[in-house]
Amino acid sequence: MRTVSLQEIAQHNKKDDLWVIIHGKVYDLTKFLPEHPGGQKVVLKFAGKDGTKTFDRFHPADIIQRYLSPDVCIGEAEVNNSGEQEPEVETEEDKRVRLAREKMPRLDEMYNTFDFESVARNILKADSWAYFNGGANDEISMRENHNAFHRIWLRPRVMVDVSKIDMTTTMLGDKASMPLYISATALGKMAHPDGEKALAVAAGKRGVIQMIPTLASCSIDEIVGARVHADQTQWFQLYVHKDRRREKDLRQKYVHEGPNEFQDEEINREGGAATAMSGIIDNTLNWNDLAWFKSITKLPIVLKGIQTKEDAVLAARYGCAGIVISNHGGRQLDFAPSPIEILPEIMSALKQEKLENIMEIYIDGGIRRGSDIFKALALGAKGVGIGRPTLYAMSGYGAKGVQRLLELYQNELEMCMRLMGTPTLADIKPEMVDIRNLKDHFVANPTDYLANLSYEKMVPRGNLSKL
Ligand SMILES: Cc1cc2nc3c(=O)[nH]c(=O)nc-3n(C[C@H](O)[C@H](O)[C@H](O)COP(=O)(O)O)c2cc1C
Structure with a gap:
């Protein structure tokens, strides 16, 4: 498997040319993007970058291997000079959560x-x-x-x-x-x-x-x-599922749906389940x-x-x-x-x-x-x-x-x-x-x-x- 430099990955940062790092591997998600039932914005947020943390909040670890073709894997992401992946920056929300957790009752x-x-x-x-x-x-x-x-x-x-x-x-x-x-x-x-x-x-x-x-x-x-x-x-x-032979597909798609933290206009928030599912579940x-x-x-x-x-x-x-x-x-x-x-x-x-x-x-x-x-x-x-x-x-x-x-x-x-x-x-x-x-x-x-x-x-x- 080839090692891909972070610089090269960063260049594939567009809707029609989209690479994302997940768990140290680089994936070309260009073709998959329109199928992502959680909307495109969430994926595009990590275009050319590492999306592992957000990925892990919604998905089973093996979901890519199980449902996407092996060809989407471009190679392994290069590790930076210190031998570690770029640390993720703590957002204001992360900080609020961290401080609140420190004060949690026993x-x-x-x-x-x-x-x-x-x-x-x-x-x-x-x-x-x-x-x-x-x-x-x-x-x-x-x-x-x-x-x-x-x-x-x-x-x-x-x-x-x-x-x-x-x-x-x-x-x-x-x-x-x-x-x-x-x-x-x-x-x-x-x-x-x-x-x-x-x-x-x-x-x-x-x-x-x-x-x-x-x-x-x-x-x-x-x-x-x-x-x-x-x-x-x-x-x-x-x-x-609409197509009962493809229950696995239903599972994959919905797991990708996720709640709408990204204000994706395609899916409303609590309608998340209902709206995203309505395209997939069998209404008959x-x-x-x-x-x-x-x-x-x-x-x-x-x-x-x-x-x-x-x-x-x-x-x-x-x-x-x-x-x-x-x-x-x-x-x-x-x-x-x-x-x-x-x-x-x-x-x-x-x-x-x-x-x-x-x-x-x-x-x-x-x-x-x-x-x-x-x-x-x-x-x-x-x-x-x-x-x-x-x-x-x-x-x-x-x-x-x-x-x-x-x-x-x-x-x-x-x-x-x-x-x-x-x-x-x-x-x-x-x-x-x-x-x-x-x-x-x-x-x-x-x-x-x-x-x-x-x-x-x-x-x-x-x-x-x-x-
Ligand atoms: C965040 C959340 C996700 C849920 N997802 C599903 C689901 O995927 N399938 C399902 O049959 N019910 C789902 N439910 C409904 C629960 O199975 C259950 O009917 C409901 O939560 C019971 O009400 P309660 O939360 O007041 O105990 C979900 C409920 C919540 C709160």
Whole structure:
């Protein structure tokens, strides 16, 4: 492989003649540039230069070798005279993040999910924070997801032996230490360099299931390889590509999409997922396709994103092993209802059709407390998924942070089960929750100070301290 001088590389700095250094190798990305779903600007920013640092924030290390032709590799970049690559200059944003990280509280000072969110807000780069924390449009659904839990009150039973609490369960036939799983969230490396591998480690150590996203920033091999035990269960979240023979391509393209820190006019920010994906995902996907999926796999198929009782009934009729009632964390359609609000009507529709026992029901969105899990289980969910909290915990503290987060959920659920007089999950019944106000969106809620303080209002970051 030839050694290419930095001077020569610097000359290839145009749209129609574009070389970029990534991990010491020089790539000619001229032909690939128009296909980059994250837009061209981000690539052009590194025209004739080293783009490794930014590349690593979004991509699995092996993505170029796996998806681009070997011809794009021109050679190895020359190292400078001191024997090292040019050091990257620290930007103002890098400096802010570095200083904020130095002041991070210790992990044992984290007492609930909102603590992790507050830390993440300070220590993440602005683009990562916006990508993780954002919701669709006015973010009404995003906030409603958690707020709806405040409209459910508990009916605790007393005089029950709660000396031992057992929250172990099974999900799709596999054991889990508690009725909670880590949901799929794309681009985990924006939170932490270990990305989805950190989630795999934490999930394995705490005995919970991890759902791997199609658009992971680590390769599937890396995420599977990071498992703590050989029998650790992982699920795979699948986006369906227009051309179903080319799922790999979908993965590559979306990983390149990334959040829009570069203000690329081709893709709007939170539309990132929706907009970039819309060109790639199969918009013709419909109920009849389930038969095809069932014909190509023996794995259980779970539909994520159910938002009405009608679709829940159809999912059961079409033979799904389960559904996830989800509005994707309020990131897609604003004013899509909170999953916890529609769980009761979905359960009663399934019962009416005698379909309630043929598939497992999961919900995700706004699960921030052990009592949220309890409420979901009481209303018929087999388990719950969590999205943002894992990203926040990982941002500050890597796999250890996510372990601590899972421990906090577990501790809170345990305390809730004890105080509710329910030593096992089977003891949790619908009559233990009062849902009379659940449908009322305008009842007076107790102020949620913790969440309100963590929620970022739309002001320039520099002014936050003045609020
Ligand atoms: C940053 C981010 C990326 C996400 N990416 C995906 C994805 O690639 N695929 C998917 O099915 N859901 C994705 N989701 C949705 C989550 O799987 C989950 O439905 C949602 O986050 C649950 O809400 P919560 O964040 O309030 O816990 C993403 C969510 C976030 C916050």
